Amino acid sequence: EKTISKIAAGEIIENPAAIVKELIENSIDAQATSITVEIKGTATEGISVRDNGTGIESEDIDKAFLRHATSKMAQFDDLNYLKSLGFRGEALASIASIATVELLTKTKDSVTGSRTLVQHGDIVAQNKIGVPVGTTFYITDIFEHTPVRKKFLKAESVELHRIVDMVKKIALGTPHCAFKLIKNSRILFQSSTSTSLKDHVYSILGNMVAQMNYIEKDFDHYSVKAFFSDNTLYRSQRTEQYLFINGRYIWNVELARLIEKAYRSSIPLDRYPCFVIYLTIDPKLIDINIHPQKNEVKFSNGPMLMQSIRDLAEVSLATTKT
Numbered sequence: 001e002k003t004i005s006k007i008a009a010g011e012i013i014e015n016p017a018a019i020v021k022e023l024i025e026n027s028i029d030a031q032a033t034s035i036t037v038e039i040k041g042t043a044t045e046g047i048s049v050r051d052n053g054t055g056i057e058s059e060d061i062d063k064a065f066l067r068h069a070t071s072k073m074a075q076f077d078d079l080n081y082l083k084s085l086g087f088r089g090e091a092l093a094s095i096a097s098i099a100t101v102e103l104l105t106k107t108k109d110s111v112t113g114s115r116t117l118v119q120h121g122d123i124v125a126q127n128k129i130g131v132p133v134g135t136t137f138y139i140t141d142i143f144e145h146t147p148v149r150k151k152f153l154k155a156e157s158v159e160l161h162r163i164v165d166m167v168k169k170i171a172l173g174t175p176h177c178a179f180k181l182i183k184n185s186r187i188l189f190q191s192s193t194s195t196s197l198k199d200h201v202y203s204i205l206g207n208m209v210a211q212m213n214y215i216e217k218d219f220d221h222y223s224v225k226a227f228f229s230d231n232t233l234y235r236s237q238r239t240e241q242y243l244f245i246n247g248r249y250i251w252n253v254e255l256a257r258l259i260e261k262a263y264r265s266s267i268p269l270d271r272y273p274c275f276v277i278y279l280t281i282d283p284k285l286i287d288i289n290i291h292p293q294k295n296e297v298k299f300s301n302g303p304m305l306m307q308s309i310r311d312l313a314e315v316s317l318a319t320t321k322t
């Protein structure tokens, strides 16, 4: 059984950044407005994620570490995919099978909090403890007992970069939550909750936002808020193209290509425009093919939707061309 769960875990938890992603997404699903990620030592030695979300009820803690146990309603369907970030109930079980996990949590209605220690997937200690409302996970010994997985890790600097990138991307898509990433007391990334989306994007992407135009439009069943680069801002790769659907980062190459066509005569042929698109849509209204791990989707009935986003890119570009 242990071997099976270790193999399965490898499919999701490939590196420390994947741990950070899963824990942050859980915090967001728990309505956190503040999330702090801390790396102590190297990225495989110790990672903690602290949030001020709902916390976990004492009686639900054991279940949280069971594979396929989720509190987030649980059919593997498109609908739920776009409502909460997690839904498969696998992340905690996977993390616990490849690392040591310590969980501190308290809900607002409980008098004390609790501490749970999980080793090799089993709960080995549990006690009451005074902690603030919210949840903190301490993850240590990452891949310590799965040396084969550990061998696949890249250099420490690469793994660290993956984490920074991940936190930045999630922060960009989650303006209602403040993020902090700390490594050995040094702040590597920070974002705060901003009143305007523009401030938020600026605080994360910095000066390049000055070369982007903001445009928003409400359609019948969805709304789009987007930043498109003008004809002076482009990249040699698709590195600054962000699409968030209901807050979830999505990669969709079809949409990227469609938008790029709008730029064809405005920027050099071998360059790519930059964009940040926030799409809000009733999950019932689009069909999506899910690749759970890749965050890749295909809109099967979304040509109109994609065309409307491309049109916005065109309008945005037209307003700045001289």
Ligand code: ADP
Residues within 6 Å of the ligand: 022, 026, 027, 030, 051, 053, 054, 055, 056, 064, 065, 069, 070, 071, 072, 085, 086, 087, 088, 089, 090, 091, 092, 093, 135
């Ligand atoms: P999923 O997110 O798919 O439900 P996970 O394995 O990631 O599955 O988490 C299992 C369960 O643990 C969640 O459904 C949730 O109830 C609980 N949980 C995990 N992290 C947190 C958190 N930071 N705050 C509150 N509850 C959490």
Ligand code: MG
Residues within 6 Å of the ligand: 022, 025, 026, 085, 086, 087, 089, 091, 092
């Ligand atoms: Mg989850």
